[in-house]
Amino acid sequence: MRLPDRNHMAIAAVVRYPLRSSMLLVAIAIGVAAVLVLTSLGEGARLYVTSQFNSMGTHLLFVTPGKNEVGGLGGMAGSLGGSPRPFTLGDVRSLKRSPYISSTTPMVMGTANINYQGLERDIGVLGTTHTMKRLFEYEVKSGRFLPELDLDNASPVCVIGDTIARELFGTAEPVGKWVRIGDRRVRVIGWLEQGGQSGGRDLDEAVFVPIAFAMQVYNRESVQRMMVEATSDESLVKAKRDVIGIIKARHFGHEDITVMDQGTILSTFNKIFLVLTSTLAGIAAISLAVAGTLIMNVMLVAVSQRTAEIGLLKALGARRSQIIGLFLTEATLLSSLGAVVGVLVGYASIELLRQLVPLVDFQAPDWAVISAVLMAIASGLLFGIMPARHAADLDPVEALAGR
Amino acid sequence: MIRFENICRDFKVGDETVHALKDVNQHIEAGEYASIMGPSGSGKSTLLNVLGLLDTPNSGHYWLNGRDVSKLPDDDLAATRHEIIGFVFQSFHLIQRMTALENVELPMVLAGIAPAERQDRARQMLCKTGLESRMSHRPDQLSGGQRQRVAIARSIVMEPKVLLADEPTGNLDSQSGKEVLDILEELHADGLTLILVTHDPVIGQRSHLHLRMTDGIIKAERQHLQRQPEDNGDAPS
Structure with missing residues (x-):
């Protein structure tokens, strides 16, 4: 079976059931958009803090009494502990x-x-x-x-x-x-x-x-x-x-003093915000995993909706791998479309945030965008496998009878 | 072409075992026109499914085109179906979202044949079944007889050796039923082995080999055996 034909059949199936397809699309889009928006909050906060520091000029040293062995932000509070x-x-x-x-x-x-x-x-x-x-x-x-x-x-x-x-x-x-x-x-x-x-x-x-x-x-x-x-x-x-x-x-x-330059302080802040942003991304990724199980669900419905068609394909001599390929293509197509919609919705929401809070430069980091899209597509593939195998394992006689 | 040796097919229904095919021995020659008749539950559907490699026997050997296909793995069964067998179903089994032409193209899509050649061959087949003017219609825009003719065009587009038709006229009025039967018999006249499941004794009588099923057992009867050589004799070859 040629690749364009397989894609064509998958697209036809996606178009054929608009409600099912759009619901799945929305679920994945929400997941991807959530990753983008939440990471843009973390990243926006990081950029805000960074810009605040940079407004102080670039070649500054911060000196506090007391030796802080670890360095980092603790030195700022060195005066609290009573200097030696x-x-x-x-x-x-x-x-x-x-x-x-x-x-x-x-x-x-x-x-x-x-x-x-x-x-x-x-x-x-x-x-x-x-x-x-x-x-x-x-x-x-x-x-x-x-x-x-x-x-x-x-x-x-x-x-x-x-x-x-x-x-x-x-x-x-x-x-x-x-x-x-x-x-x-x-x-x-x-x-x-x-x-x-x-x-x-x-x-x-x-x-x-x-x-x-x-x-x-x-x-x-x-x-x-x-x-x-x-x-x-x-x-x-x-x-x-x-x-x-x-x-x-x-x-x-x-x-008995601690000397920090802006670079040290900034990198400390960057580390904190990276952890924060990753945590937010992780939370948002859960919604992608939920969308993944929805993919599985919807594809199982797709298989049972088209049992007779699968039976026909088998009678016409479709091999197992061809049927699996068809349904995986469909799942991947849906999840990719969902990812694209999610990226658009995510960017639109971020733009809205920027309008609402002009002080903070909200932006989703590239790694978050890329990994959200990849994860959406991967979950389409992963959660599509089970339904696709289910379709390929259907008994042709039963399937033709629509059972 | 087809030889059954001690074919058995059992189903477990609850605690009971139903013997749908009991030790069936039968051969069907290449180019033969056979009909399978019998009451519901007699095993004729099972026979057709086994013949069509959609179902595999529990025991026995099935020789198709000189090869034992009774123990082949799934993908080999699919490939054999693809090459040797064409199906015509009572309920047509056309895909609603596709046009007549696309439905006929489907087996060639599975075979990975390029679009230009595919369309060409599909058009030829639709012409052969008298649907020149209906190629871009979808199944719901066609009459029952026309739908079945699309299905027949699809079944022969891969040039199978055996055509299995399961009650092909069962859902049709008598006029379109007759047209469909005419087309099938024409295909048989062109050399295709035609096997027909039917309830209709009149249709059954038209075939040369009558397979009557009762309780998983076949009673075979060859008719018109004398006529066939005559026909051959008449045709100068």
Whole structure:
């Protein structure tokens, strides 16, 4: 039997029973579309996080006190566990010696109460330096960001986020006003543009103050973490080596800091999201397996619908393999069509998601699309085998009689 | 052409064993015109199924075209059917979604013959059965007699040696029944071995070999044996 003839007969059978065929098509399409949509969620989340990190510039090092042997994200929380040796402004300043480091941005974070003419609320305070603005590409609505000061200059000035500005000042201009943070009077020198999330912090709810001022407010001698900007991508490795070397020398030979570059952090995130996306794909694949059993069911119905026809084919001298081939072709054809429809529906749904949530770049990874399609076709073949063999094993006499 | 040696075919129905064919010995010559007659349940369908290799005997030997086919595996049976046997059924067994031409093409599709040749041969066969103008009609657009003629065209398109017809006129009115029978007898006149299962004694009488079945046993009767040589004598060859 020639291949085009076999395909032709399978197509004719698919067209002949439109309800049966379309139901099977829908089942497989749902499975494939589910894989695409769910993996696009995971992948979208990954791309979102990645883009957030990339908005910080590319040649940054993140330095936290405490040695994290495993590396990865744990280092970020190193400050929580109590550092073995404080990370002082002197340490920060000393890093300027390295020719591969163009800027250092120390940070101290905490919460405090802000008060303006009786209006008050709790805020996140971020003590840092003027370089922060460049790293995170903050936009200033009015006034200016923190000025370039000596690290230990606790000048009582602050820059406030958009939400805080609206809540405390309403429509009035906040720049130039004096507010109270904790028990200190501070002058507002800048008002940040609405920025949403940046670097994992809610910018609109934050107040930026000079690092030395924050250390006084929180009564601490050390900084919590630091971002070090290398002079270029190429010098990142050397900058990292210098950071470790200089701090180690200052800490009497103890290498008690963790230095991560964006690549390390990103690859950690990528690993987490890959696991997440694969899990989602796996869950969606279950629906494909369910569709597979439906293929088996529907093909069994197809066999019993066409018992007399199978009997005729046998009487006309069709071999076992030919009958198996016919039904397998039909099952594969249906599952392939279902896969195609599923891919189209999946992409359409993803497009819809992108319209609904423009912030996140939803997209199904290629591996998910390819494996969903292959799995759909394979399940057509696999679950088609049993019904096809059933057809080939029919007794010709009984089959001709339609039994 | 066909020789049965001690053919037995039993069926288990519940606890009972039904002997559909009891130790049947019979031969049918090439080019013969045989009819199988008998009441329902006499085993004539079983006989036809065994003859057509759709069923295999429990014991005994079936020689078809000089070869013992009683113990062949399924695929060899299929191949032998394909080459040697044509079937005509009472209920036509045409595929509804296909045109007359496509139905006739079907055995050649299974044989892997190219479309051009296939259509050519199918057209010839449909012309032979008088359906020149009905080739692109589907079975539901044809009368019973026309459907059976499509089925006959299909049965002979692979040029079989034996044509098995199971009550070919059973579902037809007498006029189209007669037309169908005429075509079958013409094919026999062209040299085909024709074996006909029928209830109708009038049709049965037209054959040269009467096989009457009762309870799995054949009583054979050759008629017109004297006429056949006469016919041959008449025809100058």
